Amino acid sequence: MQQLAARYTALMDAAIDAIVLIDRKGLIVDANPATLRLFGYAKTDLIGRNVSCLMPEPYRAEHDGYLGRYMNEGQPRIIGIGREVLAQRCDGSVFPIDLAVGEIRSEHASGFVGFIRDLTTRKAIEAKLAAREKELVQQRERIAEVGQLGMLAELASGISHEINQPLAAISTYAQACRRLAADPVANADVIVQTLEKINQQAERAGKVVHSMRRLVRHQGVESHTLAINGLLAEVESLLALDPHKLKITCDLDASDPCVQGDETQLQQVLVNLVRNAYEASVAAPYTVQVELRSRVLSRDWVEVAVLDRGDGVPEHLIGQVFSPFVTGRKDGLGLGLSISKSIVDAHGGDLSCRAREGGGTCFTMLLPRAGEGA
Ligand SMILES: Nc1ncnc2c1ncn2[C@@H]1O[C@H](COP(=O)(O)OP(=O)(O)OP(=O)(O)O)[C@@H](O)[C@H]1O
Ligand SMILES: [Mg+2]
Structure with missing residues (x-):
């Protein structure tokens, strides 16, 4: 006991x-x-x-x-x-x-x-964990909101950048129409053709908005088989710049290679690259020469290059030009190349830049080849 x-x-x-x-x-x-x-x-x-x-x-x-x-x-x-x-x-x-x-x-x-x-200590820990969990949920919600705002900002700046070019073209063609309409000897067919160009540019503006939305939402590329030489030949008409100020020459691969991609988006890239080439050379007193080149590199790749004899990329910007809001121009936004790079990346390709021997710059776009070789 x-x-x-x-x-x-x-x-x-x-x-x-x-x-x-x-x-x-x-x-x-x-x-x-x-x-x-x-x-x-x-x-x-x-x-x-x-x-x-x-x-x-x-x-x-x-x-x-x-x-x-x-x-x-x-x-x-x-x-x-x-x-x-x-x-x-x-x-x-x-x-x-x-x-x-x-x-x-x-x-x-x-x-x-x-x-x-x-259970005091356990409850206090549980309460702390619950509060932390709540904080994390709120943080995640805030991040999602900021992400959405970021997406909105990207979309807004992207659209406003890209829409400028068709708007400028519409304005140029509209002025031409006004001149033609006031000219008693002007051919009515020419006026109709110019109006058609205005219409095309307005449609293009709509497509650009659509393609920017897809790009910002990372929805991938609306891919079609495109003849790249045809795309290069069209760039001049898309720019609608005075032919006395800009002369585009084309050196195209004779095999007329095809790429897999979104026509509007690839046009956007080319327009941005040619505009940059033009802006880097425009100080020269003579007509600006820009060369467009296509080459089949291999069974799988096509190379498209935009070459100029302009001032070259400013030294302090080398290696940064593809980042958004990096600009060397007084009136530049610094968006053209970053949008272009996003587009080329979405196509599974690559966009790069190098200085040219003898002055000027070469921007090279590599795109996956479609058609025969693919
Ligand atoms: N072909 C070129 N030759 C020389 N510098 C270039 C060329 N292309 C781009 N750059 C440099 O890279 C910078 C960034 O180009 P990007 O197209 O991204 O923006 P931007 O032309 O300044 O403005 P925007 O948003 O209107 O296109 C340019 O400001 C310029 O300094
Ligand atoms: Mg630009």
């Missing part, structure tokens, strides 16, 4: 959880040192008191009822289950606990034993 008592005392003293023994009326029979530390009572204060003193309202008032119901009906609500409930310290402060209750049934003693684990 003494041995048993010694074991009991050792168990009670060593337990980290609070252990409270009550009789069948709910009066505290014993409590271990962890209980006293946790609840702030002296042992003498607890022994003989109703265990409900360790609970806050409304559980405190309801506890005798629970116990009575269990005695009469044998309906265990908590026995052997364990659950999270609230407890109250001697100083009135309430804290969360994990409570497991066992029943003592013997000839000499009967009642219940409660194991109480303080």
Whole structure:
């Protein structure tokens, strides 16, 4: 018997959880040192008191009822289950606990034993984790919003940049129409042709908007098989610049290679490259010469180059010209090359730039070949 008592005392003293023994009326029979530390009572204060003193309202008032119901009906609500409930310290402060209750049934003693684990720290960590999780969700939402705004800004600047060129062309053709209309000897057919060019440019503007939306949304390329030489030959008419100021010469691969791509987007690239070449050379007093070249490089690749004899890329911009908003021109936005690079990348190709021997610059676009060789 003494041995048993010694074991009991050792168990009670060593337990980290609070252990409270009550009789069948709910009066505290014993409590271990962890209980006293946790609840702030002296042992003498607890022994003989109703265990409900360790609970806050409304559980405190309801506890005798629970116990009575269990005695009469044998309906265990908590026995052997364990659950999270609230407890109250001697100083009135309430804290969360994990409570497991066992029943003592013997000839000499009967009642219940409660194991109480303080959940304050765990709950605080859980609350912190929940707050962190909430913060992360909010952060993710903010990032998504910023991403959308970024996309909007990219779309707006991209469209405004690319739409300028067909608008400028429309304006040029409209002025030509006005001149022709005022000319008594002008041929009506020429006026109709010029109006048709205005119409084409307006349609192109619509296509450019569509293609920019696809580009910004990373929706891939609306790919068709395109004869690249035909595309190069068209660039001059797309630019609608004064032929006295810009002379475009073409050196085209005789095999008339095809590429796989989006016609409007590749036209945009060529227009941007030729405009840059023109702008880099325009200070010269003579007509600006720009050369367009196509070459089949291999079974899989076609190379398209735009060559000029202009001022060359300013030294401090070498290696950066494809980044957005990098410009060496007073009225430049610095978007033409970054849009062009995005387009070429979306085609699975490559856009690069090098200085030419003897002055000037060469921009080279590599595109996957389609058709026979592909
Ligand atoms: N062919 C070229 N020769 C010399 N410099 C060039 C050439 N092409 C581009 N650059 C340099 O690269 C810069 C960036 O070109 P990009 O087309 O991206 O922007 P931009 O022409 O300045 O403005 P925009 O947005 O109107 O096109 C130019 O400002 C110019 O300094
Ligand atoms: Mg440009």
